[in-house]
Amino acid sequence: xxxxxxxxxxxxxxxxxxxWFKWLFTTRRGQKNLWGIIFIIPAMLxxxxxxxxxxxxxxxxxxxxxxxxxxxxxxFVGLKNFEFIxxxxxxxxxxxxxxxxxxxxTVPLTLTGSLLLALVIKKPILGTKFFRGLFYLPGITSGxxxxxxxxxxxxxxxxxxxxxxxxxxxxxxxxxxxxxxxxRTAIWGLIFMTIWGGLGGNMVLFLxxxxxxxxxxxxxxxxxxxxxxxxxxxxxxxxxxxxxxxxLTLSLIGSPQMFEPILIMDANTTTPVYEIYKNALxxxxxxxxxxxxSVILFFFIMIVTLVMQRVNKEFKI
Amino acid sequence: MQADKIVMSKPTKxxxxxxxxxxxYRRNLVENIFLWIIRIFLGAVFAFPLYWAIVTSFKPLEExxxxxxxxxxxxxxxxxxxxxxxxxxxxxxxxVIFNALNNTLFITIITGILNxxxxxxxxxxxxxxxxxxxxxxxxxxxLSMMIPGVITMMPTFIVISNLKLWGNFAGVILPGISSVxxxxxxxxxxxxxxxxxxxxxxxxxxxxxxxxxxxxLPQVKPALAAIAIFNFQGGWNNFxxxxxxxxxxxxxxxxxxxxxPAENFGQTMAASMLSTLPILVLFIIFQKYFMQSxxxxxxxx
Numbered sequence: 001x002x003x004x005x006x007x008x009x010x011x012x013x014x015x016x017x018x019x020w021f022k023w024l025f026t027t028r029r030g031q032k033n034l035w036g037i038i039f040i041i042p043a044m045l046x047x048x049x050x051x052x053x054x055x056x057x058x059x060x061x062x063x064x065x066x067x068x069x070x071x072x073x074x075x076f077v078g079l080k081n082f083e084f085i086x087x088x089x090x091x092x093x094x095x096x097x098x099x100x101x102x103x104x105x106t107v108p109l110t111l112t113g114s115l116l117l118a119l120v121i122k123k124p125i126l127g128t129k130f131f132r133g134l135f136y137l138p139g140i141t142s143g144x145x146x147x148x149x150x151x152x153x154x155x156x157x158x159x160x161x162x163x164x165x166x167x168x169x170x171x172x173x174x175x176x177x178x179x180x181x182x183x184r185t186a187i188w189g190l191i192f193m194t195i196w197g198g199l200g201g202n203m204v205l206f207l208x209x210x211x212x213x214x215x216x217x218x219x220x221x222x223x224x225x226x227x228x229x230x231x232x233x234x235x236x237x238x239x240x241x242x243x244x245x246x247x248l249t250l251s252l253i254g255s256p257q258m259f260e261p262i263l264i265m266d267a268n269t270t271t272p273v274y275e276i277y278k279n280a281l282x283x284x285x286x287x288x289x290x291x292x293x294s295v296i297l298f299f300f301i302m303i304v305t306l307v308m309q310r311v312n313k314e315f316k317i
Numbered sequence: 318m319q320a321d322k323i324v325m326s327k328p329t330k331x332x333x334x335x336x337x338x339x340x341x342y343r344r345n346l347v348e349n350i351f352l353w354i355i356r357i358f359l360g361a362v363f364a365f366p367l368y369w370a371i372v373t374s375f376k377p378l379e380e381x382x383x384x385x386x387x388x389x390x391x392x393x394x395x396x397x398x399x400x401x402x403x404x405x406x407x408x409x410x411x412x413v414i415f416n417a418l419n420n421t422l423f424i425t426i427i428t429g430i431l432n433x434x435x436x437x438x439x440x441x442x443x444x445x446x447x448x449x450x451x452x453x454x455x456x457x458x459x460l461s462m463m464i465p466g467v468i469t470m471m472p473t474f475i476v477i478s479n480l481k482l483w484g485n486f487a488g489v490i491l492p493g494i495s496s497v498x499x500x501x502x503x504x505x506x507x508x509x510x511x512x513x514x515x516x517x518x519x520x521x522x523x524x525x526x527x528x529x530x531x532x533x534l535p536q537v538k539p540a541l542a543a544i545a546i547f548n549f550q551g552g553w554n555n556f557x558x559x560x561x562x563x564x565x566x567x568x569x570x571x572x573x574x575x576x577x578p579a580e581n582f583g584q585t586m587a588a589s590m591l592s593t594l595p596i597l598v599l600f601i602i603f604q605k606y607f608m609q610s611x612x613x614x615x616x617x618x
Contacts, residue, residue, distance in 0.1 A: 028519075035525035036448030043439035044454070046495035049480075051461055054472030061472070069478040120356060125349050131356045133604050135363055140600050140607065142554035144571040145589035149370045152582045157384040159369065196366065201611060208612035257467050260557055264575060273467050280471045281561060287471065294467050301465040 062292035069280075074288065081292035089285075092293055095270045098187050102271070103255045106194045111247060113195065114202035119232075121203065122210055132207075136200035147264040150193045154178055186269035190261055202247050209243035210236060245312045252304050256297065272297045374398065374586035381582050397587035406566070414591065417573040421592075424489055424559070424569060425552030431494040432548050433541060439495070440503025441529050445515060455504075458497045477562060488562040493552070499544055502613075506540040507533060543610035546603070553596055 023030040062081055066074040085092055121132050138146065153160050161177045168175055178185045178192070213236065221231050237244075259273035272293060280290035336342045373381055375393045404413050442448065443455050473492055482488035514536070515528045523531070534541075556571040563569070568576060570592035577585045600607055 031525065032446050033448040036442045036446035036451060039438045039442035039446065039529075040451075040454070042435045043495045043500055046435070046491070047458065047461070047497065049476060050473055050492045051464075051469055051497070053476060054469040055461075055464065057472035057475060058468045061475075069475050069483075071475070071479060117359070120352060120359065123349075123352060125352065127353070127356070129604070131360050132608070133600070134360045136608070136611075137363065137367065137600075139611075140550060140596055141367075141593050142556070142571050142574075142596075144554075144556050144574045145370075145593050146366075148574060148585045148589055149366050151579065152373060152586065153366060153369060155582075157382060159386055162384065162386050196363070200363075204608050204611040253465055257465060263560075264556065266579065273470070276467065276471060281474065287475070290471055294471060298465055298468045301467070302463075305463055305465075 058291045058294055058298075061288055062295045064288045065286060066288040066291075067283075067286040069287065077288070081289045082296070084289065085292060085296060091270065092272060092275050092296075095272045095275045098269060099256050099258065099271045102187055102191055102194075102258065103252070105191050106198070107248070107251045107255055110195050110198040110251065111202060111244070114199045114247075115206055115244075117199055117203040118206035118210060122207060132204075135203055138197040139200040139204075143260055144264050146193065146197055147261045150189065151180055151265045154180055154189045180265050180267045183268045186267045190258070190267065190269070193261065194255075194258070198251075202251075205243055205247055206240060209240045213239045241312075245308070249305065249308045252308060253301055256301055256304075370586045370589060373582055374590050376583060378583060397583040398591070400584055401587045401591060408566070413568060413576075414573060414588070417568040417570050417592075420486070420559075420567055421553060421569040421571075424486055424555075425549060427486075428490050428493040428552050429545060429548035431490075432496065432499060433544055435495045436499035436544070437503045437534065437537070437541065438529070439500045440505075441507050441533060443500070444504045444507035445510075445512070445529075445533065446525070458500060462497050462501065474561060483562060484564050484567070486563070486567070489555070489558045492558070493548075493555075499547075502544065503537070503540060506537040510536050539609065539613065542606050543613045546606055546610040549599075550596065 024034045025031070061074075063076060063078060064074040065077045065080075117135055121128060121135065152158060155161070156177070156179060161179070164175050164177055167173065176185055178189050180186050180189050217235055217239075218231055221235060226234065257273050259271050259277060261267070262269060262271060262274045263277065275284075276290045276293050276297075278284040279293065280287045284290070372388075372390055374397055375395070376390050377392055377394045377396065380387065380391060401414060402412070405411065406413050406416070443451055477483060477488040477492070480488075482491065510533060514532050518528045518532045554571060555569070556575075559567075559569045560572050560575070563572070565572075565576070574585060574588045574592060577588060579585070
């Protein structure tokens with residue numbers, strides 16, 4: 001109180017805030033600022049509550065022995081969860097192997113498949129709209145409906161396994177049946193379902209990319225005597241690169257996080273996120289350990305994302 | 318390619334025989350027939366699961382579990398549909414599917430509308446209002462898009478539970494009413510519009526909110542349509558949040574499908590078909606906009 005410097009300082013802060021408010025409410029520029037802040041408040045609130053807080057929670061809780069969803073009754077255990085995962089936890093690494101296989105097969109097959117599909121559907125002839133809609137159909141049906149249909153297609157007496165039996169009888173082979181309750185083949189059922197469901201969306205994306213390429217480039221190439229194959233590899237592919245990289249990046253981020261179909265079909269296989277789900281919500285090894293697992297998966301996916309950004313500098317968010 | 322088109326575009330003057338003389342026309346015809354054959358084959362592969370689901374939903378149980386392959390139906394029946402449409406909740410006596418439909422519509426519409434409002438307003442602020450700190454905040458939002466969802470999934474449930482929203486529709490709705498991607502998407506659209514639009518309205522004395530609502534918002538209708546479709550699809554098909562957060566007395570359509578015992582495939586398929594029907598009808602009517610929403614959100618990056 002007696003210190004003039006201190007009170008002066010206080011006053012100046014108060015004055016500054018006052019001035020700022022005056023500027024906000026009276027000047028044109030200030031009003032723009034005010035409205036800008038008002039306009040982003042709801043979005044920022046949701047962003048903080050459902051993104052910033054959860055991310056910090058994940059890292060914080062991975063160092064505790066938390067169980068369930070209540071924040072009381074937990075102890076700081078340091079890096080014990082990570083130690084457990086790296087030294088003991090066999091299920092998590094089995095899940096990682098499963099998802100590695102799943103990603104390595106579904107991502108390239110879905111992308112090349114949808115590229116070919118886009119080539120097949122590109123030419124606007126009679127029925128193009130109908131077939132385009134048909135190919136995209138899996139993209140609009142719900143994950144649950146899709147999963148239940150595939151569960152039925154893949155049951156022991158289902159049409160796919162009957163087909164495999166029939167094939168084995170005739171050609172005297174011993175292809176295994178694909179059953180969702182068989183831990184060795186369930187992941188293959190998920191792989192087929194994912195490819196079937198993912199082709200359409202990427203097809204639409206590539207189609208738009210192809211249609212954006214000016215036709216006069218192709219005309220010029222044709223005059224120079226380039227055949228269809230040369231046109232595809234020398235014109236279409238390079239100009240489609242941004243779409244391809246975009247789709248590849250999204251698939252490489254999305255596919256390691258697959259787990260909903262397992263939950264819906266009650267499939268006898270596991271993926272890292274399914275382990276996380278079980279540990280946190282189904283009374284498995286606890287929420288603390290689950291968040292530690294999600295931190296590990298997070299770093300794996302971040303590495304992939306960063307590598308993808310390096311690979312293509314044009315693609316930058 | 319262009320040469321093909323020219324041949325295609327003036328056939329009215331020529332008879333088929335005359336056109337057939339041209340080598341280009343014959344090549345084009347062969348190519349089209351070839352494309353048709355591939356398309357029909359692939360179409361059959363794509364449509365088969367859907368066809369099989371429809372057929373199964375009309376099959377009596379003996380035919381469903383029979384190990385012989387029958388692509389048609391011997392004795393079509395409506396019993397599964399009848400069961401699904403009349404199944405009543407034991408406690409409340411309400412018909413479960415209509416309850417689930419109500420809940421789904423409620424959640425989807427509220428989430429969708431709030432999401433459009435919040436994200437378009439925020440996208441506009443980042444594009445046009447350029448307030449102090451907007452660049453930094455926007456960069457942080459962009460960075461957050463790179464973060465894989467797995468890291469936020471479990472803590473989101475902890476947040477919902479600690480906000481005492483567990484078991485409420487609000488617990489399912491709140492996390493969906495804003496999304497960074499939609500904000501980014503809307504900003505990209507607003508940023509292409511010239512600043513002069515707002516400036517002239519400003520001279521006429523319009524408030525910032527009116528400038529946004531009456532000058533800029535009508536200019537981005539394609540973006541709004543794309544987001545509306547995305548939100549609707551996302552809400553209608555959302556399984557995980559309702560499954561985890563809501564009790565079995567508050568089913569939505571996806572969790573309703575899942576609530577039949579796995580071996581009752583007829584009922585499950587009938588429920589799947591009924592809950593897919595509305596979005597299928599919308600898709601057939603608005604196919605163009607559905608495709609547009611995929612390409613717009615994809616290309617924008």
